[in-house]
Amino acid sequence: MxxxxxxxxxxxxxxxxxxxxxxxxxxxxxxxxxxxxxxxxxxxxxxxxxxxxxxxxxxxxxxxxVPTSRELPALPVAGRPAQRPVEISQWDQVLELIRAVPRKDTVQLGRGIPDIGSPTMKPLLRSLAQISRRQDLPGLAYDNIYGNLGLREQIARLMLDSGCHLGAQDLVVTTGCHEALSASIRATCDHGDIVAVDSPSFHGAMQTLKGLGMKALEIPTDPLTGISLDALELALEQWPIKAIQLTPNCNNPLGYIMPESRKRALLQLAQRFDVAIIEDDVYGELSYTYPRPRTIKSFDDDGRVLLCSSFSKTLAPGLRVGWVAPGRYLERVLHMKYISTGASAPQPQLAVADFLRNGHFEPHLRRMRTQYQRNRDLMLDWVSRYFPAGTRASRPQGSFMLWVELPDGFDTQRLNRALVDQGVQVAVGSIFSASGKYRNCLRMNYAAKPTAQIEEAVRKVGATATRLLEEDSCSND
Amino acid sequence: MxxxxxxxxxxxxxxxxxxxxxxxxxxxxxxxxxxxxxxxxxxxxxxxxxxxxxxxxxxxxxxxxVPTSRELPALPVAGRPAQRPVEISQWDQVLELIRAVPRKDTVQLGRGIPDIGSPTMKPLLRSLAQISRRQDLPGLAYDNIYGNLGLREQIARLMLDSGCHLGAQDLVVTTGCHEALSASIRATCDHGDIVAVDSPSFHGAMQTLKGLGMKALEIPTDPLTGISLDALELALEQWPIKAIQLTPNCNNPLGYIMPESRKRALLQLAQRFDVAIIEDDVYGELSYTYPRPRTIKSFDDDGRVLLCSSFSKTLAPGLRVGWVAPGRYLERVLHMKYISTGASAPQPQLAVADFLRNGHFEPHLRRMRTQYQRNRDLMLDWVSRYFPAGTRASRPQGSFMLWVELPDGFDTQRLNRALVDQGVQVAVGSIFSASGKYRNCLRMNYAAKPTAQIEEAVRKVGATATRLLEEDSCSND
The missing domain is CATH 1.10.10.10 (Winged helix-like DNA-binding domain superfamily/Winged helix DNA-binding domain)
Known part of the structure; x- marks a missing residue:
């Protein structure tokens, strides 16, 4: 040792x-x-x-x-979603979240946005400004449909860290991870098909299934090790599932990293039942452990894994620079990418390629990982301090979001309504389920540098939850 | 008078x-x-x-x-597409066009790109550079799903010129017109549905139908006045058509502007058969006549027209800033936009909003319209000079693309292959048809300032076409 x-x-x-x-x-x-x-x-x-x-x-x-001795909240209970494919609901709640305009007077704990204020971002901004000023560059024209070659080379290099040996020709640049996911779903599934998803699961991917007329089968998911392989196997035996969509690294919203052995086992299951895996790795680079965890894609030997990612969580979502490594589905994904937006904007691609090529990405990542890990501890501390007794919380191993579970029967939509006038918003748990489960859960963002204003916002959420619980218990008397 | x-x-x-x-x-x-x-x-x-x-x-x-007296080529013959819904083919040819990387040594007459080198673009570049340098701005974060409010206000103002009285709340900013079209198609049609299209028609929209499992019914289209209303009426009577997708202003690829009376009649047809109209107006601002032509949307009184447009042809495609005015389908379009890319990149939206707000757009448009109109006359002159006898050509009333029809039986894919080594490429006609018609046609871009290199490229296309025709006639002997 x-x-x-x-x-x-x-x-x-x-x-x-x-x-x-x-x-x-x-x-x-x-x-x-x-x-x-x-x-x-x-x-x-x-x-x-x-x-x-x-x-x-x-x-x-x-x-x-020595950290002050507050006990950490207990872990969330693994969900027990319906073991059958369902039509996806919850669009209204998602719309409420995404139609919100960023406002100075509201602490939007519900959003999935990283801290974009770090000084390690400066070289990216300089590069963007330089590229924007040049009219002779290909920055203003259509690029080719695969995306900028220089950027794809840098992404291929980056993906080595997750165990993937790919070349630029294996990658397609997309308009954010969102487009990577929707192109992957459309490339592997048709209208009416069933897709297995982790549960809770990223609402964006589920709304894509909804929009394309597909059904989701939510698989119970452990808050520390991820999707249940037993439940998944049972589902694969019982239903004609076409693809598995999940976020195994620094899961959104639960924060776990699926152990490597389970990633391999998942891939074997997919091979046995011949289904595609759509792997969302958008938070993978933000793992608190070093080296970063491997992707399922890194074990893929027959091209069935479509790896989706972007710089939206590591750099800035406003860049809209994502990518997909679609394996054997490359040609289909290209078609789906073309019909969704055509070629992606070249300027941000050129700037991100510069940023990576000049070695600015690693120091930036190190800084953000450290910041997010510290913030996680602080957020957990705040939750144990300000939330009602019995509150459970995730143990994120990466990224910048905490999943909080309140007692059964609690309604976080009601909580959010009660918070409107207090200038705080959280993401309600029900949007992370196809069938609107997790109504007693919520997700909070801890990316930003801690301030008294943020602590006060978290305190308000906890205090309001406590008040609502007390009201309920009174009215039940 | x-x-x-x-x-x-x-x-x-x-x-x-x-x-x-x-x-x-x-x-x-x-x-x-x-x-x-x-x-x-x-x-x-x-x-x-x-x-x-x-x-x-x-x-x-x-x-x-007085213009020199070369006779203009005859007009193209109106197409006679199959009068039944078809699965869309031609993806291979489209892919060939869009996977091409812009190269200095090739004159890509086939691409749909405007002249981005105009000095009237300078304020936009300055604004982009300024916005890119600022880390405190919302330029790097997710904007709300509707898009930047300031930009939507400017677009609403701009749309007054086409007769549309809309507010910012009626608009959704998209990642180019491409996303506007695909969100509109998905908002109005389901898998397996039939969509009526003009013929020839924009390949991007047709490939979207293909990718979403829909069928196209190509309606004969007059090269001066647009889609045949008689044929459309017949088709609406015979088939369960869900939407009509067309480009009535400065049509791509034919260049006509549909007369106002026919726009009104088309709308009445759509009302009678209760179908949606997906109107692509991306070239509308580039009409050579002033004031610019009205949109079908401007007559719409029951919200069935989804107007799709962008700044890709008036400013630069690399910005990827488009919009849709979806009428009664607003909520569905929002959902489809969200699942395709999430919120659009804010930086280019902010820059374009600045450009419009500060009055730079009108002078820029005036300059480009004049340039494109002159180039059209020159291109028509070159075609009559260098192309084989019997060549027909469109009379574009706006935009920057010429449709050229060679004798029946000619194969423009073969022509393109023969041109590869000569550093010229054109867009083959077959991609503008769902069933691969118009094999004897091609589309050429005349946006760029005329140079000896471009004239030489057009001459090569004409000379190679002549040679191929002569070879054919010899082998037929």
Missing amino acids: SLYVNLAELLGTRIEQGFYRPGDRLPSVRALSVEHGVSLSTVQQAYRLLEDNGLALPKPKSGYF | SLYVNLAELLGTRIEQGFYRPGDRLPSVRALSVEHGVSLSTVQQAYRLLEDNGLALPKPKSGYF
Whole structure:
């Protein structure tokens, strides 16, 4: 075992045994280095490991502290969706979420937007501005339907980190991950077909199924390890499923990373029943662990996985630069991409390609991962502090969104209505289910740098939920 | 009748009667002003009217001339497509066109791209660059699903010119006209439905029908007045048509503007049979006549017309800024837009809104219309000069594309293959038909400022066509 792991274990034991108490300042890096005769960087590595495990909390310029001892909320209960294909509802609630105009006076905890204010984004903005000024560049004309070659080369390089060995010719640039998903769905399924999805599941993909006249079969999903393979196998035996659509890495909304062994097993299931896998990896780069987790696509040996992703969560959604690696469905996906928007806008493609080529993406990702991981801990702390007793919450292993489960029978749509006048909005849980389950759940965004305003917004959500629960219990008396 | 029309008629008569001969210089503006006792601007207006009618040709710094007397090619013959719904083919040929990467060494006469090099575009580039540099703006975040409000207000104002009285709330911004069309088709039709289309018709819309599992019924279309209303009525009586998709203004590929009376009659037909009209107006602003022609949408009193357009042909396709005015189908279109790409990229929307708000769009349009109209005359001249005898050609009344018809039995795909090594490509006619008709036709772009290289490219197309025809006639002997 390496030195830093040893040291981390030693410190961890001391913390857990109460030698250091919640709120205590932990020994300085220098002191530990002297005490244990190891380098400063070994101590720093040990502290980072403790931090990843929620046992140490860094405070700027004051060192590491034992996190205050609030207990973490319990994990959400795995959903029990109907085990049959259903027509997808919930469009009204999704529309409510996406028709909202960003407003300064509202904290929109419901949106799926990353922090776009990081200084590590600056080179991208400079590059965009430079490209915009040039009239002779292909930035204003139609590009070819595959997308900019330079960008596709950079994406292929990036995908090596997730275990995918692909070339530029295997990729199609899309208008965001949204278009990647809808083109993939249309390339693999027809009107009336059944698609198996994780549950809760990304509302955008489900609304696409709805819009294309397909049905969703929601598969129970564990909040730590992902879609249930047993339930999926049963469903594949019982129903003529055409594709499986899921987000195995840093799942939206649950935040888990599906273990590698389960990814392999899922692929084998798909091969046995000959169905396609539409893998949404849009949050994969934002995993808190390094190296980033592998994709199902990286195990794919017969081209049945369509990997969909974008820079919307790692850089900025307004760029609308996504991609799909469609495997054997390349030609169909090209057709579907063409009929949906034609070739994608070249300017943002050129700027993102520059950003990656010049090595700006990795430092940016490192910064965002760290920020999001810290914010997660803070958000979990706020939830345990401000939400009613019995509230459950996910343990995101990446990305920037927390799934919160309130007691059975609670209605988060009612909560949202009660919050309108308080300048806060959350995403209601029911949009993450084809049949409107998870009415007692909600999703909150923790991407932005923590401020008193955000903490106050979370407190308001918790307080309002508490009030509504109390009202209900009174009216039940 | 106003003074300038009187004067234009007088001059026109003199030209037609041979008083002024082809190639002659016409009297100077000053001389006519003195001769007829009218203002200089009245003479200039008269000359512009003559120019619009092809009777006078301005040459920079030398005044107006009688156009040289080459006879114009005859008009194309109205198509006789199969009078039954067909599955759409031709994807392979479309893919060939759109997968082509723009290359310096090839004159791509086949592409539908405007001239993006005009100095009147400069304010747009400046604005794009300014917006790109700002990280605090909503340019990088998701906008709301309707699109930027400021842009929608400007588009609503713009649409007044085509007779449409709409508000920002009636519009949805899309990722190019392509997305407007596909969202409209999906909002009004289901899998298996039949859509009536003009013939020849825009390949993008037809490929969308194909991709969504719909069938096209091609309606014979007159090269000067558009879709045949008699044939359409017959088709509506015989088939359960769900929508009519057409481009009545500056039609692609035929270039005609459908007369107003026929637009009204078409709408009445649609009302009688209760079908939707999907109107592609993407070239409407590029009409050579002023004021621009009205849209069918402008007569719509029960919300059945979905007007689709974009800035791809008036400004630049790489912006991917389009819109749809979906009438009663607004909510369905919103859903279809959401599942196809989510909200559209905000930066180009903000830049285009600036451009319109600051009054840059009208001068730009005036310049482009003039350029395209002159180029049309030159292109028609080149076709009569370089193409084989018997070649027919359209008379575009707007936009920047010429439809050319070669003798029956000619194969323009073969022509294109023969042109590959010569650095020229045209759009083959068969992609403009659901069933692959118009194999003897082609479409050529005349947007760019005329150069010796472009003339040489057109000459090569004509010479190669002549050679192929001669080879055929030899092998038939």
